[in-house]
Amino acid sequence: MSSNIENFLDRPYEAGFHSDVEMETFAPGLDEETIRKISAKKNEPDFLLQFRLKAYEHWKTMTEPDWVNAEYEKPNFDEIIYYSEPKKKPKKDSLDEVDPAILEVYEKLGIPLHEQKMLQNVAVDAVFDSVSVATTFKKKLKEAGVIFCSVNEAVEEYPELVERYLGSVVPYTDNFYAALNSAVFSDGSFVYVPKGVTCPMELSTYFRINTQDTGQFERTLIICEDDAYVSYLEGCTAPQFDTNQLHAAVVELVALENAEIKYSTVQNWYAGDEEGKGGIYNFVTKRGVCEGDNSKISWSQVETGSAVTWKYPSCILKGDNSVGEFYSVALTNHHQQADTGTKMVHIGKNTKSTIISKGISAGVSQNSYRGLVKMTPSAEGARNYSECDSMLIGDRCGAHTFPYIDVRNPTAQVEHEASTSRIGEEQLFYFLQRGIDEEDAISMIISGFCKDVFHELPMEFAVEAQALLGIKLEGSVG
Amino acid sequence: MSTAEGTRKETMARHRFTAQAIEHGKARSVEGLAPWWADFRRSAQQRLVSLDVPGPKDEEWRFIKLGPIVDAEYVMDSQAAVEIDEAVIEKRRIPEARGATLVFSNGRFQPELSNTQSLPEGVRLTTWSQVAAEGGADELEEYVGIADYWEDDVFYNANGANFDDGAVLVVPRNQVVETPIHLLYVGSGEAGEYAAHPRNVIVAGESSECTVIEEYATFDGGTYFHNVVDEVSVGANATVRHVKVQRDSTNARHMARNLVTLSQDSVYEATAVNLGAELSRNDSYARFDGTNVECTLDGLVYIDGRQVHDTHTAMDHALPDSKSYQLQKTIVDDRAHSVFNGKIFVRQDAQRIDSNQLNQNLLLSRRAQVDTKPQLEIFADDVVCSHGATVGQLQDDQLFYLLSRGMEEENARSLLTYAFAAEILEDIQVDSLRQRLESMLMRQARK
Numbered sequence: 001m002s003s004n005i006e007n008f009l010d011r012p013y014e015a016g017f018h019s020d021v022e023m024e025t026f027a028p029g030l031d032e033e034t035i036r037k038i039s040a041k042k043n044e045p046d047f048l049l050q051f052r053l054k055a056y057e058h059w060k061t062m063t064e065p066d067w068v069n070a071e072y073e074k075p076n077f078d079e080i081i082y083y084s085e086p087k088k089k090p091k092k093d094s095l096d097e098v099d100p101a102i103l104e105v106y107e108k109l110g111i112p113l114h115e116q117k118m119l120q121n122v123a124v125d126a127v128f129d130s131v132s133v134a135t136t137f138k139k140k141l142k143e144a145g146v147i148f149c150s151v152n153e154a155v156e157e158y159p160e161l162v163e164r165y166l167g168s169v170v171p172y173t174d175n176f177y178a179a180l181n182s183a184v185f186s187d188g189s190f191v192y193v194p195k196g197v198t199c200p201m202e203l204s205t206y207f208r209i210n211t212q213d214t215g216q217f218e219r220t221l222i223i224c225e226d227d228a229y230v231s232y233l234e235g236c237t238a239p240q241f242d243t244n245q246l247h248a249a250v251v252e253l254v255a256l257e258n259a260e261i262k263y264s265t266v267q268n269w270y271a272g273d274e275e276g277k278g279g280i281y282n283f284v285t286k287r288g289v290c291e292g293d294n295s296k297i298s299w300s301q302v303e304t305g306s307a308v309t310w311k312y313p314s315c316i317l318k319g320d321n322s323v324g325e326f327y328s329v330a331l332t333n334h335h336q337q338a339d340t341g342t343k344m345v346h347i348g349k350n351t352k353s354t355i356i357s358k359g360i361s362a363g364v365s366q367n368s369y370r371g372l373v374k375m376t377p378s379a380e381g382a383r384n385y386s387e388c389d390s391m392l393i394g395d396r397c398g399a400h401t402f403p404y405i406d407v408r409n410p411t412a413q414v415e416h417e418a419s420t421s422r423i424g425e426e427q428l429f430y431f432l433q434r435g436i437d438e439e440d441a442i443s444m445i446i447s448g449f450c451k452d453v454f455h456e457l458p459m460e461f462a463v464e465a466q467a468l469l470g471i472k473l474e475g476s477v478g
Numbered sequence: 479m480s481t482a483e484g485t486r487k488e489t490m491a492r493h494r495f496t497a498q499a500i501e502h503g504k505a506r507s508v509e510g511l512a513p514w515w516a517d518f519r520r521s522a523q524q525r526l527v528s529l530d531v532p533g534p535k536d537e538e539w540r541f542i543k544l545g546p547i548v549d550a551e552y553v554m555d556s557q558a559a560v561e562i563d564e565a566v567i568e569k570r571r572i573p574e575a576r577g578a579t580l581v582f583s584n585g586r587f588q589p590e591l592s593n594t595q596s597l598p599e600g601v602r603l604t605t606w607s608q609v610a611a612e613g614g615a616d617e618l619e620e621y622v623g624i625a626d627y628w629e630d631d632v633f634y635n636a637n638g639a640n641f642d643d644g645a646v647l648v649v650p651r652n653q654v655v656e657t658p659i660h661l662l663y664v665g666s667g668e669a670g671e672y673a674a675h676p677r678n679v680i681v682a683g684e685s686s687e688c689t690v691i692e693e694y695a696t697f698d699g700g701t702y703f704h705n706v707v708d709e710v711s712v713g714a715n716a717t718v719r720h721v722k723v724q725r726d727s728t729n730a731r732h733m734a735r736n737l738v739t740l741s742q743d744s745v746y747e748a749t750a751v752n753l754g755a756e757l758s759r760n761d762s763y764a765r766f767d768g769t770n771v772e773c774t775l776d777g778l779v780y781i782d783g784r785q786v787h788d789t790h791t792a793m794d795h796a797l798p799d800s801k802s803y804q805l806q807k808t809i810v811d812d813r814a815h816s817v818f819n820g821k822i823f824v825r826q827d828a829q830r831i832d833s834n835q836l837n838q839n840l841l842l843s844r845r846a847q848v849d850t851k852p853q854l855e856i857f858a859d860d861v862v863c864s865h866g867a868t869v870g871q872l873q874d875d876q877l878f879y880l881l882s883r884g885m886e887e888e889n890a891r892s893l894l895t896y897a898f899a900a901e902i903l904e905d906i907q908v909d910s911l912r913q914r915l916e917s918m919l920m921r922q923a924r925k
Contacts, residue, residue, distance in 0.1 A: 067537070375869075377844070392859035395827065401854040406541075407869040410841035419864040420856050 026083040035183055038083050042152050047163050055172035055182030062176045069368040069400055070337035072308045075246045075281060082184045144200050147192040151219050154190035161192060165223055169252035169289045177248040178285040181217045188218035193228040202458055204233040220251040224259035231262040233461055249284045257292030264461050268468055269305035276335025279307025286313035290322035298325040300456045302465040303338060304472050314343035317351035324353040327456040331472055332365030341371035346379035355386035356452045361397035368400040375412035388418040391449055493531040495548040496632060500526050502554045503639035510610035514619045522638030529632050541817040541849045542788050546757050547703060547731045550671060555585035558672035562664060566697050567591050573910050575660035580605060580645050582663045585674025587643050596657045602648040609646060621681050621711050625737050627763040633733045637675040637707040644676035651683035658689040658908045665730055667700020678708045682716040689719040691911060696727035706734040712744040719747045721906055725754040732758040742768025749906060750777040751915060752787050761790040771800040778902040780922055782811035792821040795828045804835040807902050809895060810846035818850040826857040835865040840898050892923035
């Protein structure tokens with residue numbers, strides 16, 4: 001039985017290859033000069049340079065946090081390359097002009113960048129290292145009034161929007177990695193959905209880290225005006241490298257009155273080898289604010305990659321009747337460590353939040369759920385329901401739960417439940433007895449365990465996610 | 479830095495509170511102290527020198543402000559003796575435990591008010607002050623400092639640096655003690671704001687059984703500080719039932735650390751009822767040193783006014799095949815603030831652990847506050863562990879049910895509040911104590 005499991009677990013990282021695209025790269029290390037250079041490179045307006053410099057000044061005063069339930073070698077911030085982009089080429093109107101080597105990379109990852117190959121109704125803004133190389137379906141979105149472009153473009157074309165919202169949800173003072181990101185962020189995605197518009201298609205960004213020792217610091221900003229709706233997908237893979245790479249992104253969501261933002265992530269970055277060598281440090285700050293009444297922000301995530309994952313997609317529920325949701329599957333194997341969860345801060349009246357978190361640990365990995373549910377004195381009639389289940393596969397891994405619940409309003413109702421278990425012998429026996437082999441049985445049990453989360457993912461993602469878990473976990477339980 | 483400065487730094491405590499605890503400890507009599515006991519005191523004093531008083535940045539302390547405890551100037555308990563009449567004690571006595579009661583006033587043992595005659599022969603129920611006077615400390619050495627969980631804790635070490643009184647109970651093997659044992663601590667502010675550091679050591683020999691009621695009460699609402707450490711060693715196949723009732727003065731402060739080690743096949747059932755004190759903390763740590771252990775840590779907190787209470791518990795499953803249960807209920811009224819943190823550790827290879835934890839909080843007022851953090855840390859796969867936490871107010875439909883049957887709203891509310899809390903008391907097997915606590919709850923719910 002157990003050899004089966006090992007086979008399953010030892011599937012190689014299928015996205016692990018490195019393509020040689022000519023890159024323009026800064027020397028490693030960070031000082032004010034680097035920041036000025038990044039800013040100049042992008043012809044940024046002064047407000048942005050000032051934002052970066054303030055963030056950098058603040059970052060210098062901060063110390064790296066160490067409360068995460070993970071052990072890792074701290075990144076050396078002097079060895080990181082803070083800017084790297086594919087060699088500048090003239091602007092492209094069609095994909096034919098894109099460097100074929102880059103296209104090949106995406107092809108191997110199975111991302112159908114070509115329009116004809118594309119999943120219906122999905123526009124892809126592909127970030128190759130730091131710079132967005134191709135944006136598709138832009139025209140169709142433009143007709144609807146939706147702005148979907150790289151942050152660099154947004155800075156050029158809609159500076160007033162960027163100035164207004166950048167750092168409004170995650171200020172540069174927020175935390176160590178957010179400050180670092182604010183100082184050096186290179187690119188990312190920008191989405192603006194105007195009043196009353198339902199975005200006609202699901203927006204998707206495929207992030208890729210390519211150059212060795214490149215820290216990737218993207219910045220995503222999504223703004224949904226009154227009565228607008230957008231669904232945003234983010235998928236991540238990275239090639240196989242021996243040294244740890246730092247990924248410190250910041251994602252900010254703003255939902256105004258009656259607006260709804262759905263943000264889905266499948267994260268499958270390189271997790272290091274079986275001995276825990278290499279892999280990505282995924283230290284990301286994601287936060288959304290339900291600014292207007294009746295607004296809704298929903299985070300769905302499937303975390304299967306990275307050596308160390310440390311992130312808490314959060315919702316600040318300011319508007320009355322606003323809704324926050326968090327659906328998460330976090331899978332760790334080998335030496336992976338994940339400390340992830342969410343924060344739901346209830347401020348408005350009758351705000352509601354739901355947290356469903358499923359953690360699966362295998363190998364010698366450590367998987368932690370850490371969450372905060374906060375009911376402020378103004379959160380009249382607020383409700384929260386949290387459910388955090390963990391599954392352990394093998395007897396050398398760990399599953400941990402740290403839910404913080406702070407309540408300052410007696411009319412608020414908070415419920416939290418958590419359980420930890422493994423795939424039972426009886427469960428397996430039930431399947432085997434009906435002629436279903438062990439591998440399929442485990443895959444089905446895991447699917448069932450995660451189904452509450454998969455239901456929340458957009459169709460294409462749900463399929464991808466399920467397959468990913470299958471690949472990552474084939475043959476578990478002893 | 480010059481050498482002189484260096485040495486000064488090393489011997490100077492970092493905080494007035496630890497400096498005081500060291501001073502008090504050094505001022506205590508060493509007469510009759512067994513060498514190990516003197517060593518224990520000295521090393522705790524040494525550790526205190528380098529310890530910081532915890533602040534809001536310490537994860538274990540982030541929700542409460544320790545100012546009232548650590549900024550106070552204390553009189554040593556030995557200089558704060560207060561005479562108490564039998565009449566004051568009489569109404570607090572537990573009838574079932576009449577012949578097995580130790581009374582302490584301001585942390586000092588009161589032999590005239592105590593009585594141990596109902597205990598079977600061979601059961602040793604005494605106090606540290608008596609042990610110092612009469613000898614017999616050596617056989618207790620192994621039951622003091624039984625776990626290092628709080629080795630770096632200021633309050634645990636302040637107790638270690640000072641303790642010279644408190645109860646000692648040793649139940650020999652195979653002895654079933656039917657009579658519940660009542661440890662009654664009464665506090666009074668009459669002789670100044672004192673700090674007492676009682677240490678209660680309970681040793682249950684193999685296959686023995688006992689029930690201990692540890693109670694803190696006041697008769698004058700004075701200001702004082704009880705810094706308690708309990709150490710409970712439960713032998714193989716032994717059963718210990720431990721009820722703690724903390725009804726200290728609402729001007730007093732109460733800090734308690736309860737260390738428990740559990741041998742194979744043992745049972746430990748604890749119920750902690752915290753009603754009193756302006757600022758109180760009640761922490762328990764249970765280490766499962768054997769297999770097939772059953773451990774229950776239940777708790778009830780009912781606070782109002784500006785009371786602050788914090789309960790931190792940890793159940794440390796070091797070995798396989800054990801069960802643990804925890805039901806912690808909290809009611810907060812007025813501007814009171816309650817904190818709960820319940821940790822369940824399941825170490826590697828501690829397979830087949832069945833652990834269940836539930837924390838329920840009832841908020842009765844707009845300005846009340848609850849911070850709770852149930853916490854699972856699991857390193858073994860064949861386990862069934864669950865925890866739950868709820869925070870809310872009285873359910874509208876329950877209220878409606880009672881109102882629709884003609885009950886007045888005020889009565890309905892107090893009945894529901896009482897019912898919420900009473901579940902914890904159901905398991906207390908000493909009838910008179912349970913009834914007393916129930917009527918106390920009823921009164922508080924009616925307030």
